[in-house]
Amino acid sequence: xxxxxxxxxxxxxxxxxxxxxxxxxxxxxxxxxxxxxxxxxxxxxxxxxxxxxxxxxxxxxxxxxxxxxxxxxxxxxxxxxxxxxxxxxxxxxxxxxxxxxxxxxxxxxxxxxxxxxxxxxxxxxxxxxxxxxxxxxxxxxxxxxxxxxxxxxxxxxxxxxxxxxxxxxxxxxxxxxxxxxxxxxxxxxxxxxxxxxxxxxxxxxxxxxxxxxxxxxxxxxxxxxxxxxxxxxxxxxxxxxxxxxxx
Amino acid sequence: xxxxxxxxxxxxxxxxxxxxxxxxxxxxxxxxxxxxxxxxxxxxxxxxxxxxxxxxxxxxxxxxxxxxxxxxxxxxxxxxxxxxxxxxxxxxxxxxxxxxxxxxxxxxxxxxxxxxxxxxxxxxxxxxxxxxxxxxxxxxxxxxxxxxxxxxxxxxxxxxxxxxxxxxxxxxxxxxxxxxxxxxxxxxxxxxxxxxxxxxxxxxxxxxxxxxxxxxxxxxxxxxxxxxxxxxxxxxxxxxxxxxxxxxxxxxxxxxxxxxxxxxxxxxxxxxxxxxxxxxxxxxxxxxxxxxxxxxxxxxxxxxxxxxxxxxxxxxxxxxxxxxxxxxxxxxxxxxxxxxxxxxxxxxxxxxxxxxxxxxxxxxxxxxxxxxxxxxxxxxxxxxxxxxx
Numbered sequence: 168x169x170x171x172x173x174x175x176x177x178x179x180x181x182x183x184x185x186x187x188x189x190x191x192x193x194x195x196x197x198x199x200x201x202x203x204x205x206x207x208x209x210x211x212x213x214x215x216x217x218x219x220x221x222x223x224x225x226x227x228x229x230x231x232x233x234x235x236x237x238x239x240x241x242x243x244x245x246x247x248x249x250x251x252x253x254x255x256x257x258x259x260x261x262x263x264x265x266x267x268x269x270x271x272x273x274x275x276x277x278x279x280x281x282x283x284x285x286x287x288x289x290x291x292x293x294x295x296x297x298x299x300x301x302x303x304x305x306x307x308x309x310x311x312x313x314x315x316x317x318x319x320x321x322x323x324x325x326x327x328x329x330x331x332x333x334x335x336x337x338x339x340x341x342x343x344x345x346x347x348x349x350x351x352x353x354x355x356x357x358x359x360x361x362x363x364x365x366x367x368x369x370x371x372x373x374x375x376x377x378x379x380x381x382x383x384x385x386x387x388x389x390x391x392x393x394x395x396x397x398x399x400x401x402x403x404x405x406x407x408x409x410x411x412x413x414x
Numbered sequence: 415x416x417x418x419x420x421x422x423x424x425x426x427x428x429x430x431x432x433x434x435x436x437x438x439x440x441x442x443x444x445x446x447x448x449x450x451x452x453x454x455x456x457x458x459x460x461x462x463x464x465x466x467x468x469x470x471x472x473x474x475x476x477x478x479x480x481x482x483x484x485x486x487x488x489x490x491x492x493x494x495x496x497x498x499x500x501x502x503x504x505x506x507x508x509x510x511x512x513x514x515x516x517x518x519x520x521x522x523x524x525x526x527x528x529x530x531x532x533x534x535x536x537x538x539x540x541x542x543x544x545x546x547x548x549x550x551x552x553x554x555x556x557x558x559x560x561x562x563x564x565x566x567x568x569x570x571x572x573x574x575x576x577x578x579x580x581x582x583x584x585x586x587x588x589x590x591x592x593x594x595x596x597x598x599x600x601x602x603x604x605x606x607x608x609x610x611x612x613x614x615x616x617x618x619x620x621x622x623x624x625x626x627x628x629x630x631x632x633x634x635x636x637x638x639x640x641x642x643x644x645x646x647x648x649x650x651x652x653x654x655x656x657x658x659x660x661x662x663x664x665x666x667x668x669x670x671x672x673x674x675x676x677x678x679x680x681x682x683x684x685x686x687x688x689x690x691x692x693x694x695x696x697x698x699x700x701x702x703x704x705x706x707x708x709x710x711x712x713x714x715x716x717x718x719x720x721x722x723x724x725x726x727x728x729x730x731x732x733x734x735x736x737x738x739x740x741x742x743x744x745x746x747x748x749x750x751x752x753x754x755x756x757x758x759x760x761x762x763x764x765x766x767x768x769x770x771x772x773x774x775x776x777x778x779x780x781x782x783x784x785x786x787x788x789x790x791x792x793x794x795x796x797x798x799x800x801x802x803x
Contacts, residue, residue: 308506308508308511309506310504310506310507310508311508311509311510311511312508313504313506313508314502314504314506314507314508314509314510314567315508315510315521316473316497317471317473317497317502317504317508317580318497318498318502318521318522318525318570318571319493319494319495319496319497319498319522319525320494320521320525321494324525329510329512332512333510333511333512406512407554408511408512408513408554408556
């Protein structure tokens with residue numbers, strides 16, 4: 168699944184560029200001390216397009232996978248109380264594995280490329296999404312559940328029509344935290360050849376050329392903020408009762 | 415909707431044992447609640463009244479014995495399906511915070527698969543029935559007061575026109591003033607809808623006010639007495655019931671009576687312009703019960719009490735020397751009438767009929783005689799019509 172382009176992209180940034188421009192009158196990127204080269208940025212901003220799209224894909228797919236798995240675990244633990252602590256522990260252990268180590272641990276199993284990256288990134292989201300979902304389910308008022316049962320809601324109807332809607336704020340809050348951290352961790356996906364904005368940060372040529380790191384970093388931050396805003400919007404749309412309750 | 419609007423509920427030796435508990439929570443309970451009546455299960459905490467009530471909709475599984483709704487055993491029914499036919503109101507109300515008031519009321523109809531239009535129509539109908547502004551239908555529960563929420567809770571239980579209503583201390587968490595109002599509203603509502611209601615409370619006053627019949631329970635769901643409120647107050651079956659009903663049961667009986675239930679005294683009437691000599695003659699009669707003449711107008715509407723000074727004149731004046739004090743109506747609840755008398759420090763109060771004409775005089779003495787008489791203990795008639803006011 169590894170796209171050859173994505174691998175080739177690593178470290179490629181500076182080379183062609185230096186060849187093209189080195190004969191000109193010392194552009195800013197050739198000077199000894201510089202922080203940000205606007206000329207270069209203006210001309211090369213399109214180099215960031217593919218990594219940005221890859222990065223977004225990595226984040227969205229990992230969050231979706233993480234949500235599905237964590238959600239299923241949380242619902243399972245909700246039904247069987249004895250599963251709650253072990254599952255929290257297990258997802259916690261996943262969360263403590265250093266990211267780079269995690270990537271390389273999976274290499275022999277799933278190989279280089281996007282799949283491995285998504286599995287690892289999703290694994291990191293489990294802890295937060297799982298914990299928030301179980302918390303949200305636990306916070307549903309007993310009286311609402313009791314009333315629902317007494318009115319003839321089945322267990323499944325109580326879950327889908329009462330408990331989950333009421334747990335939405337906590338679930339989305341978990342998704343927001345998980346998303347922001349995944350946007351950041353996804354920059355490491357470059358090390359297993361999954362592309363993303365990491366390609367514009369960790370190349371050896373980039374070390375002497377902070378402009379590309381700054382641009383990539385800015386995109387990472389913008390992406391995190393944007394996704395957070397989107398999720399906030401979803402949360403507000405999905406929980407109209409919380410807005411009106413305040414006035 | 416359906417022709418049948420209420421079913422009887424019959425407990426047949428119904429027993430609930432919880433695993434690990436030495437004694438059953440409810441032990442061979444047998445009780446019949448006729449269709450359309452309010453049966454109050456009352457008793458101290460832990461007596462099993464809530465457990466007994468929850469057997470009806472299988473929120474509590476019956477260990478032995480049976481409960482029949484109509485003629486069908488609840489044990490043969492799918493619990494969820496059974497519960498949709500039985501209204502359920504709990505003290506914590508349990509409205510769904512994420513659904514609007516209309517959606518809350520429409521919860522059971524939605525489960526039953528009613529069409530959207532029909533649900534909306536039914537919600538509006540019920541909002542009106544419980545006296546809530548239809549505009550509140552689009553609000554969320556958190557925007558309503560506790561009393562309004564509890565009304566919505568009742569409306570939600572009524573939405574699918576259940577055959578039986580279970581109410582577990584429904585007004586227990588409401589402040590006393592609003593509780594009184596909700597009780598009255600509920601009784602007015604019940605007069606209209608005539609459901610079979612099982613009502614759990616630990617408050618004997620509430621039981622007396624709400625119940626057509628009251629089952630006084632003690633540990634293990636044992637029914638110590640199952641009777642009308644009046645019977646319970648007049649003839650407690652044993653010491654437990656007597657204690658539970660309270661030492662003030664004579665006073666409580668007054669809450670069940672109206673002024674018209676008692677034989678009133680006749681006041682010597684004095685019409686405006688009448689010769690005072692006639693009035694004095696009336697006062698001198700040996701059988702006179704009230705020692706003061708009551709000034710009335712030509713329509714026999716009371717105006718005031720005449721004093722000695724008033725009678726010194728030739729004719730009865732148009733204004734009395736002593737103020738009228740409290741005026742009662744025949745429909746007033748006896749307890750309130752007594753309170754009026756005591757509060758105004760008056761011995762006597764004229765009682766009028768709905769046209770405002772004098773019907774008689776109530777005195778503190780009549781009430782105390784009544785409470786002390788054997789009639790008060792044995793005559794059931796007085797309490798058969800409960801004042802719902």
